Amino acid sequence: MNGCINHAMIDGAEAKAAQFAADHFGEPGCDDITKAYIAQKYEGYSAENQETWQTLFDRQMEYLADHASSTYLLGAASINLVRDFIPYLEGSKSVNIFLKQLTGWQSKGVPGYLPAKSFFACLARREFPTTVVIRPKEDIDYLPEPDIFHDIFGHVPLHADPTFADFLQTYGKAALLTNDPHHTERLARLFWFTVEFGLIREGGVNKLYGSGLISSPGESLHAITSSKVERRPFDLETVCNTPFEIDHFQPILYVLDSFDQLRDAMNSYSNRLLSASPKAGSSTQPAYN
Numbered sequence: 409m410n411g412c413i414n415h416a417m418i419d420g421a422e423a424k425a426a427q428f429a430a431d432h433f434g435e436p437g438c439d440d441i442t443k444a445y446i447a448q449k450y451e452g453y454s455a456e457n458q459e460t461w462q463t464l465f466d467r468q469m470e471y472l473a474d475h476a477s478s479t480y481l482l483g484a485a486s487i488n489l490v491r492d493f494i495p496y497l498e499g500s501k502s503v504n505i506f507l508k509q510l511t512g513w514q515s516k517g518v519p520g521y522l523p524a525k526s527f528f529a530c531l532a533r534r535e536f537p538t539t540v541v542i543r544p545k546e547d548i549d550y551l552p553e554p555d556i557f558h559d560i561f562g563h564v565p566l567h568a569d570p571t572f573a574d575f576l577q578t579y580g581k582a583a584l585l586t587n588d589p590h591h592t593e594r595l596a597r598l599f600w601f602t603v604e605f606g607l608i609r610e611g612g613v614n615k616l617y618g619s620g621l622i623s624s625p626g627e628s629l630h631a632i633t634s635s636k637v638e639r640r641p642f643d644l645e646t647v648c649n650t651p652f653e654i655d656h657f658q659p660i661l662y663v664l665d666s667f668d669q670l671r672d673a674m675n676s677y678s679n680r681l682l683s684a685s686p687k688a689g690s691s692t693q694p695a696y697n
């Protein structure tokens with residue numbers, strides 16, 4: 409199926425029911441986020457899909473070997489992320505077998521975008537909503553929506569790290585429970601400038617860890633080398649007050665000293681937030697991935 413997503417994997421009755429559960433999570437009778445999950449249906453991947461994975465993996469891992477955070481690289485190895493096959497979410501070869509023992513995180517198949525509250529509900533359970541389809545070969549350089557390369561290759565290796573794992577769950581719990589649009593916007597910025605586009609200082613050198621950088625050949629190079637990027641030291645308050653722009657390479661990036669710094673800042677913010685806004689709600693927010 410050239411030029412389009414492998415829709416057969418996400419168009420069945422199970423996927424439609426899952427998307428409904430995700431879209432209506434939080435409404436009366438829709439309080440089980442696990443109903444948003446779908447099986448991977450691995451046999452649905454074509455030979456071309458597998459080739460696309462291998463091409464993406466080879467091209468990007470070569471660059472990341474020198475420019476990604478050691479935490480990312482260690483995580484990728486520890487969940488057995490390999491070029492040979494699109495990652496499994498279920499069964500004996502699954503990344504989840506390794507994650508379970510390392511941090512208790514799991515990757516769960518979803519049919520598409522999740523509304524924000526549904527996405528946060530997954531994170532709060534130490535479960536990462538994972539797009540199962542992969543981009544078409546024709547769009548190998550850029551796909552606007554997430555696919556399994558972005559979600560597994562880009563995000564999941566960090567879930568093998570205990571410190572990042574705790575940070576992400578704390579983020580999910582805080583974002584799920586706050587009803588204040590001001591804080592919702594701040595948390596969206598925090599996610600953007602860390603989970604998606606974060607840099608970290610290791611051995612005096614800037615390294616990549618954000619999934620949007622890790623999974624993008626063009627932007628990973630730009631983030632490390634471009635003189636047009638302003639690389640600021642991470643400070644949670646500053647990050648939360650910085651608007652972000654989409655659809656072009658990021659002009660501002662924030663650099664962590666360590667993942668401990670991120671976890672500790674999130675713990676502190678979460679404690680403040682939850683003591684001020686203890687009740688769960690269902691405000692309308694943008695989708696995440």
Ligand SMILES: [Fe+2]
Pocket residue numbers: 554558563604619620697
């Ligand atoms: Fe992402």
